[in-house]
Amino acid sequence: MTALEIGGEALPQERKIVTEIPGPKSREIEARRQSAVAPGVGSSLPAYVVAAGGGILKDVDGNQIIDLGAGIAVTTAGNSNPRVVKAATEQLQSFTHTCFMVNPYEGYVEVAEALNRLTPGDHEKRSILLNSGAEAVENAVKIARAHTGRDAVVVFDHAYHGRTNLTMSMTAKANPYKAGFGPFAGEVYRAPMSYPFRDNDAAGTKVSGEEAAKRVITMIEKQIGSEHVAAIVIEPIQGEGGFIVPAEGFLPALVEFAKDKGIVFVADEVQAGFARTGKMFASEWEEIVPDIITTAKGIAGGLPLSAVTGRAEIMDSVGPGRLGGTYGGNPVACAAALGAIASYEEDGLVDNAAHIGEIVTDRLTKLQGKYPEVGDVRGRGAMIAAEFVQRDSIDPNPDLVKKIADYCAKNGVLVLTTGTFGNILRFLPPLTISDELLNDAFDVIEEAVAASVG
Numbered sequence: 328m329t330a331l332e333i334g335g336e337a338l339p340q341e342r343k344i345v346t347e348i349p350g351p352k353s354r355e356i357e358a359r360r361q362s363a364v365a366p367g368v369g370s371s372l373p374a375y376v377v378a379a380g381g382g383i384l385k386d387v388d389g390n391q392i393i394d395l396g397a398g399i400a401v402t403t404a405g406n407s408n409p410r411v412v413k414a415a416t417e418q419l420q421s422f423t424h425t426c427f428m429v430n431p432y433e434g435y436v437e438v439a440e441a442l443n444r445l446t447p448g449d450h451e452k453r454s455i456l457l458n459s460g461a462e463a464v465e466n467a468v469k470i471a472r473a474h475t476g477r478d479a480v481v482v483f484d485h486a487y488h489g490r491t492n493l494t495m496s497m498t499a500k501a502n503p504y505k506a507g508f509g510p511f512a513g514e515v516y517r518a519p520m521s522y523p524f525r526d527n528d529a530a531g532t533k534v535s536g537e538e539a540a541k542r543v544i545t546m547i548e549k550q551i552g553s554e555h556v557a558a559i560v561i562e563p564i565q566g567e568g569g570f571i572v573p574a575e576g577f578l579p580a581l582v583e584f585a586k587d588k589g590i591v592f593v594a595d596e597v598q599a600g601f602a603r604t605g606k607m608f609a610s611e612w613e614e615i616v617p618d619i620i621t622t623a624k625g626i627a628g629g630l631p632l633s634a635v636t637g638r639a640e641i642m643d644s645v646g647p648g649r650l651g652g653t654y655g656g657n658p659v660a661c662a663a664a665l666g667a668i669a670s671y672e673e674d675g676l677v678d679n680a681a682h683i684g685e686i687v688t689d690r691l692t693k694l695q696g697k698y699p700e701v702g703d704v705r706g707r708g709a710m711i712a713a714e715f716v717q718r719d720s721i722d723p724n725p726d727l728v729k730k731i732a733d734y735c736a737k738n739g740v741l742v743l744t745t746g747t748f749g750n751i752l753r754f755l756p757p758l759t760i761s762d763e764l765l766n767d768a769f770d771v772i773e774e775a776v777a778a779s780v781g
């Protein structure tokens with residue numbers, strides 16, 4: 328067992344159950360929340376956190392919970408990563424905000440230079456910094472439309488891009504994200520996704536990446552007209568849709584089509600970016616070079632920051648004053664990002680992701696050999712998921728996933744669910760989690776599956 332220095336106190340890297348989870352102090356705060364906080368913001372596990380680091384979340388009752396969610400792929404570099412804390416603390420003591428549109432500061436430029444260097448492609452790039460993933464996606468669409476003079480945006484089944492009006496329109500799943508929040512933005516068109524586990528043709532043959540891409544191209548040509556399309560926006564691995572890794576060849580074929588037709592290809596790497604998949608960016612797995620890439624989540628070790636990084640000739644289509652926002656590229660968030668990026672590059676976190684993926688995939692594959700309800704195990708690096716189905720068909724099994732996640736929570740392991748059908752367990756541990764903690768978590772998950780299957 329190792330311990331981490333968090334906030335001046337040692338945080339032992341071990342699962343510890345002191346009370347039921349959530350415990351009495353958490354329940355007391357939760358009661359206050361009910362009368363103070365709008366119910367629209369839910370919480371997967373209302374055990375109120377007082378410290379976090381490595382692979383552990385410590386709650387107000389003293390329980391130590393193994394974190395397999397990383398705040399939805401945000402504390403990828405580890406909660407309170409020492410480099411992030413040092414950089415952000417120093418910045419906090421200098422100045423907290425000037426608004427980059429008013430009085431600029433070097434940290435913003437340094438983050439843009441790092442993004443331009445690190446993202447796929449050796450072409451000249453420009454970046455703009457914002458606050459959230461949705462804001463980055465909104466700006467990527469604005470820039471693509473301004474550059475092309477076109478309106479149409481193509482998105483995909485199972486996509487998730489945010490909760491603002493435009494990004495809600497781009498997101499696929501109605502509940503909980505969209506129902507009742509319309510009318511939605513115009514000129515957003517949804518294409519069929521390559522979903523290998525569920526993607527069979529009429530003869531029951533798996534649809535190849537190239538064939539799936541042809542479906543998309545036909546849809547674009549026949550239902551929109553490629554000359555009207557400003558952007559194709561896709562997650563290289565779909566996150567909230569269920570960690571869907573498209574069939575090989577799908578993404579490169581779409582990149583080539585976009586290039587031929589003057590369409591801006593946008594890779595939304597808000598969830599898959601920054602070492603999560605075992606490469607710095609998920610686009611690298613099929614060697615695609617997006618025209619624009621959106622990033623957020625893991626970019627700044629937990630502080631709110633997002634970015635749009637794109638080909639200079641595209642980004643330069645929008646002149647001064649036409650993009651921005653009050654907080655975009657906040658100086659403390661920029662300092663944190665430089666700390667997180669240094670950690671990704673110098674602390675071996677990309678390799679950690681690959682190593683974590685091997686352990687998680689091995690444990691899930693063994694489960695799949697015992698339980699037919701584990702229908703599919705997929706993902707890349709430390710972005711792995713198990714899709715749960717019925718015992719005698721591949722119909723989704725969301726009830727089983729909920730039982731498993733609830734069992735895990737009660738036994739000190741935080742696991743996130745996801746997917747269009749709610750039947751996916753996804754694993755997004757901080758890349759600083761130890762093998763011991765990870766294997767302890769999967770011992771609990773195995774118990775949970777055994778206890779939950781009918």
Ligand SMILES: Cc1ncc(COP(=O)(O)O)c(CNCCCC(=O)O)c1O
Nearest residue numbers: 459460461487488489562566595597598
């Ligand atoms: C690919 C991809 N693009 C965009 C976004 C949006 O990022 P924001 O920072 O949440 O706006 C996400 C955020 N995914 C987690 C949403 C959690 C929730 O709101 O229930 C993403 O995964």
